[in-house]
Amino acid sequence: MSEKILEINDLRVQFKNGKEKVQPIRGVSFHINKGETLGIVGESGCGKSVTSLAIMGLLPDKTSEIASGNILFNNQDLSKLTDKQFRKLRGNDISMIFQEPMTSLNPVFTIGEQLKEPLRRHKNMSKSQARKEIISMLQQVGLPRAEQLIDEYPHQLSGGMRQRVMISLALLCKPQLMIADEPTTALDVTIQAQILDLLKKLKAESDMSLMLITHDLGVVAEMCNRVVVMYAGEVVEEAEVNDLFDSPKHPYTKGLMQSLPSNNDRKSKLFSIKGQVPRPSEITGGCAFANRCPHVLERCVKETPPSFTHQNHLSKCWLQDTSYKEVNHDETKGTAIR
Amino acid sequence: MLDFIIKRLLQVILVVFLALTAVFFLIRLSGDPTALFLPPDAPREQIEEYRELLGFNRPLQDQYADFMVNAVQGDFGESLRSQEDALQLVIDRLPATFQLAIAALILSLVIAIPLGVLSAYKRNSFFDRIGVGLTVLGQAVPNFWLGLILIFFFAAQLKLLPTGGGGTLVHLILPTITLATYSIARFTRFTRSSMLDILRKDYIRTAKASGVPTFPLVARFALKNSLIPIITLIALDLGTLLGGAVITEVVFAWPGIGRLLMQSLMNRDFPIVLAAVFIIALIYAIINFIADILYAYVNPQIRVK
Numbered sequence: 001m002s003e004k005i006l007e008i009n010d011l012r013v014q015f016k017n018g019k020e021k022v023q024p025i026r027g028v029s030f031h032i033n034k035g036e037t038l039g040i041v042g043e044s045g046c047g048k049s050v051t052s053l054a055i056m057g058l059l060p061d062k063t064s065e066i067a068s069g070n071i072l073f074n075n076q077d078l079s080k081l082t083d084k085q086f087r088k089l090r091g092n093d094i095s096m097i098f099q100e101p102m103t104s105l106n107p108v109f110t111i112g113e114q115l116k117e118p119l120r121r122h123k124n125m126s127k128s129q130a131r132k133e134i135i136s137m138l139q140q141v142g143l144p145r146a147e148q149l150i151d152e153y154p155h156q157l158s159g160g161m162r163q164r165v166m167i168s169l170a171l172l173c174k175p176q177l178m179i180a181d182e183p184t185t186a187l188d189v190t191i192q193a194q195i196l197d198l199l200k201k202l203k204a205e206s207d208m209s210l211m212l213i214t215h216d217l218g219v220v221a222e223m224c225n226r227v228v229v230m231y232a233g234e235v236v237e238e239a240e241v242n243d244l245f246d247s248p249k250h251p252y253t254k255g256l257m258q259s260l261p262s263n264n265d266r267k268s269k270l271f272s273i274k275g276q277v278p279r280p281s282e283i284t285g286g287c288a289f290a291n292r293c294p295h296v297l298e299r300c301v302k303e304t305p306p307s308f309t310h311q312n313h314l315s316k317c318w319l320q321d322t323s324y325k326e327v328n329h330d331e332t333k334g335t336a337i338r
Numbered sequence: 339m340l341d342f343i344i345k346r347l348l349q350v351i352l353v354v355f356l357a358l359t360a361v362f363f364l365i366r367l368s369g370d371p372t373a374l375f376l377p378p379d380a381p382r383e384q385i386e387e388y389r390e391l392l393g394f395n396r397p398l399q400d401q402y403a404d405f406m407v408n409a410v411q412g413d414f415g416e417s418l419r420s421q422e423d424a425l426q427l428v429i430d431r432l433p434a435t436f437q438l439a440i441a442a443l444i445l446s447l448v449i450a451i452p453l454g455v456l457s458a459y460k461r462n463s464f465f466d467r468i469g470v471g472l473t474v475l476g477q478a479v480p481n482f483w484l485g486l487i488l489i490f491f492f493a494a495q496l497k498l499l500p501t502g503g504g505g506t507l508v509h510l511i512l513p514t515i516t517l518a519t520y521s522i523a524r525f526t527r528f529t530r531s532s533m534l535d536i537l538r539k540d541y542i543r544t545a546k547a548s549g550v551p552t553f554p555l556v557a558r559f560a561l562k563n564s565l566i567p568i569i570t571l572i573a574l575d576l577g578t579l580l581g582g583a584v585i586t587e588v589v590f591a592w593p594g595i596g597r598l599l600m601q602s603l604m605n606r607d608f609p610i611v612l613a614a615v616f617i618i619a620l621i622y623a624i625i626n627f628i629a630d631i632l633y634a635y636v637n638p639q640i641r642v643k
Contacts, residue, residue, distance in 0.1 A: 056547055083552075091548035098547075103540040107639055108562045118548040153638040169548055 004072075005177055005209045006055070007031040011069035013047075013054055022280045023067065024050050026233040029307075032177065037203060037210040039224035039241070041217060041256070045277060047233040048213045049099075052179045054079075055211075056096050057086040073177070091118040095170035099182040101162035105154035111138075111165055112150035118172050137168040142198060160191035164198065171202065179211045184219065196223060217260060221245060229253050232277055232288040235307075238314040249315035251293045287318070295319060346630065350623040357619035358409065361612060362402055370394060371418055371606035392418065405612070414616065415609035417602075424609035428595060428617050434504050435594035438587070439579035441514040443572070446521035451561075451568075453522075454529025459556055461534060469526065476523025485516040485589035502591035513590040517583055521575050528571055532564035539563075566637050573629030580625070581618030 013025040025047045032038045040048050053059050055071055057078065071078040073094065078086070095118075098104045106114055112134055119130040131150065138146035141164040154162060163183060170178055180199065184192040200223060203210055212223055220227055220241065227244045229237040229252065237250040248254045255273040275292035287293070290300040299318050308320035372388045389395040393404070408415065414424040457469045492512060493501040500509055536542065537560055545559045587596035595614055602610035 058543060058546060087549050087551055089549075090546070096547045098540060098544060100540050104544045106541040106545065106559055106563070108566075108637060109559070114545070117545065117550050121549045121551075155639045166544070169544070 002033040002035070004031045005034045005074060006211070007072040008051070008055075009070050009072070011051070011054065011071060012067040013050055013059065013064060014067040015064045017063065024233050024280055025054070026280075026283075027069070028230070028233070028235050029069075030228045030235055030238060032209050032211055033225075034176075034209055035207045036225040037212055037223055039220040039227040040211065040213045040230060041215060041220055041227060042230035043215060043277065046230045048215075048230055049181055051230075052096065052181050052211065052213055055179060056090060056094060057081065057083075058096075088122070091170075091175075092122040092173045093175055094177045094179065095173070095175040096179040096181065097163070097166050097170050097183045099185050101159050101166055101186060104166055105162055107154055110151050110153055111157075115150070115165070115169050115172060118169065122173050133172065134168070137172055138165070140202070141165075141168045141171070142194075143168075159187055160194065163187060163191075163195055167195070167198065167202070174206065175208060177209045177211065179213070181213045182215070183212075184216075185214075199223070217256060229256070232283060233280065234288055234316065235314070236289065236316045240312060243311075243313055247313075249313060249320060250289075250317045251295050251319070252289050253315075255292075255294075287316075289317075346627050350620070350627060353623045354616060354619045357615055358406075358612060359402075361615045362405060363398075365603070365606070365608055365611055366398070368603070368606060371608060374606055375418065409612070409616070414613040417610050418607045419605060424607075424613040425616075427610055428598065428613045431593060431595045431598050432617070434592060435580060435583065435587070435596065438510065438513055438517060438583060438592060438594060439576065441510055442517040442521065442579055442583075443576055445514055445518040446525055446575075447572070449518075450522045450525030451529050454526045455533055455556060455561060455564075457526065457530045458533035458537060461530075466530075470530075473523040473526045476519050477527075479519060481516060481520065481585045482589055484519055485512070485586055488512045488516060489589070502589070504591075504593045509590075509592075513583075513586050513592050516589070517579060517586045521579070524575065525568065525571065528568055529564065532567050533560060536560045536563045562636065566633065569629055569632050569636065573625050573632075577622035577625045580621050 008031065009029050011025055011028045012023055015022045015024060024045075028047065028051060030038070040051070042048050050059070054066060055073075055078065059066075066079045069079070073089070078089075081089070105111075112131065115134045115137075116125075116127070116130045119125045119133055123130075125133065134150055135146045138149060143149055143161060143164050149157075154165075157165065163186075167183070183199070184195050187195060196219060199210065199212075202208075210223075212219070214220060224241050227237075227239060227241050228235055229244075229250065231252050237244070237248065237253045239249075244253065245257070248257055252273070255271075258271040259273065261270055273292055278288060278291060286301040286303060287296075287305050290296050293300065297318055303318075305316050305318045305321075307314050307316050309315075310320070370389070372385055372392065372394060376385060376388060386395070393401060405415075412425065416422060417424050417427060420427075453469060457466045460466050489501050489512065492499045499512055503509055533556075537556070542555065542560055545555055550559065581595070583592075583594065584596035584600055586592065587594045588600050591597065595617065599611060599614040599618075601607075602614065
């Protein structure tokens with residue numbers, strides 16, 4: 001078994017709004033091995049982004065907290081780090097690309113002024129060294145005329161170019177783990193393909209691990225080694241990528257796959273999973289997917305399913321109970337208990 | 339760029355012209371200046387003679403046309419009282435007004451910007467609440483009242499500072515505080531809200547994610563963005579400070595344009611009033627013009643090619 005770079009155990013994140021408390025992440029566990037690409041899929045609001053912000057320590061400090069669980073990065077618990085310690089990791093060992101390239105760069109500073117920050121903070125580079133490094137990184141991510149670009153402002157670049165700038169910002173300190181939160185969602189299709197190719201290429205050139213958050217199963221199939229499927233703040237299925245596409249176990253994953261439009265029959269209506277994602281406050285007991293599940297059993301409403309694992313294929317569904325024996329999630333220490 | 343400058347310069351001229359026109363007609367509503375120069379029991383012929391001499395008996399449109407023709411050439415006439423050149427009298431008062439306005443502006447920026455930034459960074463804290471409360475107070479307190487209260491405590495009671503007059507730095511302290519109070523409150527509130535807005539932006543999160551510590555994050559990456567709207571406000575306020583410090587100047591007997599304007603209005607010394615309005619409007623328009631250029635400097639997105 002390869003070495004784990006990141007391991008999340010039973011993570012719960014809590015948001016406070018006045019007296020109201022909401023847990024958008026309820027007992028999430030997964031891990032990323034060194035050098036692999038892990039895909040995290042799920043619909044909007046299922047907790048993908050909150051999980052990534054928790055890893056980066058970028059959750060809003062006044063309104064949210066990590067209620068329980070831990071995040072181990074190279075066996076160091078990130079949830080216990082002080083601000084200062086965290087700062088040494090951010091942009092250095094762990095970096096992140098955000099969804100919105102159009103608003104993620106500061107409009108009043110040049111590309112160079114923004115990109116030199118991680119180098120100056122983490123690597124103590126001199127100005128001229130940093131400049132050289134930035135130009136070579138901009139070239140590596142496929143940006144033309146990097147020497148001029150470094151002195152230009154974000155508004156002078158297109159969305160695709162800005163996302164390339166964001167990627168180069170994330171790569172500058174050669175991080176061990178890069179988190180990409182829907183890096184292509186805001187871009188048009190041809191640019192999407194270019195950015196994904198670029199990520200793949202950069203990935204192949206280093207032993208960096210990549211956590212790719214997306215709701216696009218096509219992207220997952222293309223890019224990832226393993227996949228984690230999230231639903232309403234929980235991990236409902238986790239498997240090796242081919243395994244997941246060949247034999248999805250959880251009804252939610254199956255639903256997601258059926259929802260993909262196929263090329264052949266254009267006329268038929270697209271499949272959709274019936275119902276709505278429950279609000280965090282509506283989830284009381286039982287399986288979070290029970291109200292939308294086509295195979296719902298009496299047991300599903302009453303009891304929360306544990307994680308069933310069979311040949312490294314994890315699924316949180318009672319349907320798996322008859323054929324497979326219940327075991328702890330064999331790769332992470334704790335089972336997702338609720 | 340040249341197009342832009344020419345267009346703005348034409349606007350400056352228009353603003354000054356309109357201000358002069360409005361004031362020219364409005365001050366004539368205050369009454370006939372001759373009435374103030376002659377004793378109340380002066381004979382009718384004498385009043386008429388005086389009006390004839392000063393040209394006040396001619397049709398209003400002729401007076402206006404004459405005034406404009408002369409004004410374009412920089413001639414605003416002579417003071418009705420002292421027979422000195424009106425424009426020169428106003429210009430002589432400029433340094434004092436500038437001194438007070440700049441001092442007030444510097445004081446308010448030095449206090450307001452750090453305060454606003456800190457308030458935004460620690461929003462809803464005890465410090466922030468107190469700060470917001472004080473800024474509301476600062477905006478609500480009228481200048482003349484604050485000026486009188488300051489004179490009462492620091493000059494009359496404690497005898498630390500002079501009650502009024504100009505000339506030395508000591509004289510500058512009370513009027514500067516009086517004049518700056520409103521601006522401090524305004525700038526602080528504005529900086530706070532502008533900063534709050536910026537701190538929520540995606541690019542601040544990006545900078546944080548690349549390991550930028552809190553201080554440079556706020557003081558460099560966020561502040562430069564939030565300064566953009568503040569520059570407009572500063573320009574507007576500086577215009578007001580330069581031209582409209584009338585009340586403060588009167589309260590502290592500060593020898594600036596504001597006080598001269600007030601006195602001339604009382605005396606119906608029309609040439610001085612018009613010359614003062616001319617200078618004030620010109621300064622106001624020019625400062626706004628400079629603000630536009632500064633704007634382009636801080637915000638590369640509107641930089642004109």
